Every structure is written in structure tokens, then in C-alpha cells.
Amino acid sequence: MEQAQAIVRIMFPPETREQTFAKTIDDMLGQFRRAMKVDSVPDAGLRKMLNDQFDAMPGLLMPTVREYLPQILDATALAYTHEYSLDELRHIRAFAETPAGSRYLQTSMKLLGDPAVAKVNEAYLEAIQKVQLAERERMQAEIVDYLKKHPDVAAKLQGNRVPSSNE
Structure with a gap:
């Protein structure tokens, strides 16, 4: 060591x-x-x-x-x-x-x-953001659909959620 x-x-x-x-x-x-x-x-x-x-x-x-x-x-x-x-x-x-x-x-x-590395990283990060956004939207839709089909799960989650500062 x-x-x-x-x-x-x-x-x-x-x-x-x-x-x-x-x-x-x-x-x-x-x-x-x-x-x-x-x-x-x-x-x-x-x-x-x-x-x-x-x-x-x-x-x-x-x-x-x-x-x-x-x-x-x-x-x-x-x-x-x-x-x-x-x-x-x-x-x-x-x-x-x-x-x-x-x-x-x-x-x-x-x-x-370094400018050469930064240039590639910026393009890479931009591409990753697009994938991340698409996946987030897909996952949100999948979760909403699941919760609609399983209201018992939605109710449990609703009961366990932390109230927002607006409540």
C-alpha cells in the first residue's frame, strides 16, 4: 500500500x-x-x-x-x-x-x-442528455401507466410520500 x-x-x-x-x-x-x-x-x-x-x-x-x-x-x-x-x-x-x-x-x-477533449466531451454530453431525456419521458409514462393499472400501489405510494412545501 x-x-x-x-x-x-x-x-x-x-x-x-x-x-x-x-x-x-x-x-x-x-x-x-x-x-x-x-x-x-x-x-x-x-x-x-x-x-x-x-x-x-x-x-x-x-x-x-x-x-x-x-x-x-x-x-x-x-x-x-x-x-x-x-x-x-x-x-x-x-x-x-x-x-x-x-x-x-x-x-x-x-x-x-484541453480544447480538443472539451469539444468531444461537449458533443458526448449533448448526446447523453438526449438519451436521458427520452428515457426519463419513457419511464415516466411507464410508471404512470403501471400506477393506473395498480391503484393499490399508487395509494401506498401516496400514503408514504413526503409532503411538499406547498402543502
Whole structure:
């Protein structure tokens, strides 16, 4: 485990790891924003709401990142021990301790923000959104149909639901 932990420390140096994760979040949110074509929303009010939400997300997400980051890094080190033998980990660590190796490991997440990767990710995310929307609509229709055919289930669900703030 020591070898794997050393590799993870090189990948995510303690003094920059939080910024690395924050940058990745910013890059991904930017790609989501562009994939959703937020800047093309014709209504200025809706466009502002969406942009405000995207702008707020890093601040909303970072406390959770900070909370889970130690666990994420520990799990990453553990995953390395599952995937690689001790001898392989020693070789990876030796590479990681070279200037090229440490740069490679430390910049791998940064590549998500590269314009070429971002362009493909945006198209990918846009395509996934279409599938997700279609599936959500299909699933909603299927559930409504099921509940109409099974009013006893609908009644149970109605009895167990959490009242909304409007009630």
C-alpha cells in the first residue's frame, strides 16, 4: 500500500490537490454548460437562471469534494494495489518520481480541459442528455401507466410520500 500511496501523493500533491479537483469541476461544468447550449436559451431570464446555477455549482460542490477527497485518494491507492503487483507499483512509482512521470500523473486530469477533449466531451454530453431525456419521458409514462393499472400501489405510494412545501 505504501507504493500506491506514494504514487497518489505524486499524482495529487497535497499543496495542489484541492485546486486540481476544483479545476476539473470547472472544466466539466463548462462543458456541461456548452453542451446544454445555455448561452443559446432565448429567454434572458431563464438563461440567467441557468448561468447563475452553473456559476454557483463549484462553490456548492467543493465542500463535498473537501469532505470526500481523503477517502477518494485512499480508495485510489487501494485500487492501485488491486490492479498492480507490488513490483509493478515499484516501477510506476519510479516513473512517477521522474520529472516526466510526475508531470504526466499531475496533468492527466487537466487534460479534460484541453480544447480538443472539451469539444468531444461537449458533443458526448449533448448526446447523453438526449438519451436521458427520452428515457426519463419513457419511464415516466411507464410508471404512470403501471400506477393506473395498480391503484393499490399508487395509494401506498401516496400514503408514504413526503409532503411538499406547498402543502
